[in-house]
Amino acid sequence: MALERTLSIIKPDAVAKNVIGEIYARFEKAGLKVVAAKMKHLSRKEAEGFYAVHKERPFFNALVEFMISGPVMIQALEGENAILKNRDLMGATNPKDAAPGTIRADFADSIDANAVHGSDAAETAAVEIAYFFATTEVHAR
Ligand code: RTP
Numbered sequence: 168m169a170l171e172r173t174l175s176i177i178k179p180d181a182v183a184k185n186v187i188g189e190i191y192a193r194f195e196k197a198g199l200k201v202v203a204a205k206m207k208h209l210s211r212k213e214a215e216g217f218y219a220v221h222k223e224r225p226f227f228n229a230l231v232e233f234m235i236s237g238p239v240m241i242q243a244l245e246g247e248n249a250i251l252k253n254r255d256l257m258g259a260t261n262p263k264d265a266a267p268g269t270i271r272a273d274f275a276d277s278i279d280a281n282a283v284h285g286s287d288a289a290e291t292a293a294v295e296i297a298y299f300f301a302t303t304e305v306h307a308r
């Protein structure tokens with residue numbers, strides 16, 4: 168077991184559904200602590216930069232348009248195996264494939280509007296946390 172940090176984003180669809188608190192409750196019940204948080208309406212440039220790894224994919228433009236369609240809630244989560252734990256809480260990318268009880272099964276409508284983002288590995292987690300938070304904005308707890 169390793170104490171890890173991961174970057175989580177509650178996407179515009181879930182913010183619009185007013186389920187930030189319900190999603191935070193799932194993090195807390197799973198033993199993940201919010202160690203940084205901000206609400207932000209991403210610029211196109213910020214969204215393109217964040218998802219740069221996907222820029223050659225056919226869904227890139229739709230993904231960016233969706234991510235800038237409204238404010239998002241961005242947080243760094245800390246806990247034992249936080250990266251995998253958060254991915255387990257999220258469920259599969261396509262909510263149709265997401266296991267019952269996962270965030271995407273319960274709150275997502277489509278593969279585009281799929282409620283949450285979560286880092287997929289230690290390297291990406293570090294880069295993604297630094298993309299949105301200065302070191303002084305991340306609080307050891
Ligand atoms: P995320 O990065 O947002 O946590 O999602 P993920 O790891 O589960 O999925 P990823 O492969 O990283 O894709 C990033 C986001 O792009 C959208 N997507 N659309 N139409 C499609 O085939 C397709 N594939 C991916 C999803 O919104 C996904 O969350």
Ligand code: MG
Nearest residue numbers: 284285286287
């Ligand atoms: Mg991903």
